[in-house]
Amino acid sequence: MPGIGDMLGAEFIAATGGDMAVFGSPDRLAGVAGLAPVPPGSGKVSGNLRRPRRYSRRLLRMFYLSAQDAAMHCPISKAFYRRKRDEGRSHKQAILALARRLLNVLWALIRDGRTFDARLPGPAAAAA
Secondary structure: OOOOOHHHHHHHHHHHOOOHHHOOOHHHHHHHHOOOOEOOOOOOOOOOOEOOOOOOHHHHHHHHHHHHHHHHHOHHHHHHHHHHHHOOOOHHHHHHHHHHHHHHHHHHHHHHOOOOOOOOOOHHHHHO
């Protein structure tokens, strides 16, 4: 997968304990990694989200570094990053959005037992 090589892959396995069943869903993994925003208050005000206070800095660092690498080297991730920047997001916000997307892709790959295919879908795949 783009951005996740030997070192970051080993870091991911070490940080998660090698068992993805513990998390149950990609949203729970994103919450543990600090990539999912949480409501700050008691429930009276809604819509104001912030980074959680308690999260795995090890997982956040791993996904942040992988997103930075993918934004430079993978054409699909580079296009996603550029789209977020064109929407007006800062560099850090765009990288964190890409990190969350890479987390979802990694979860799907592990769940399905597949490997990453970097080819862009062609017109025949879009029409089907």
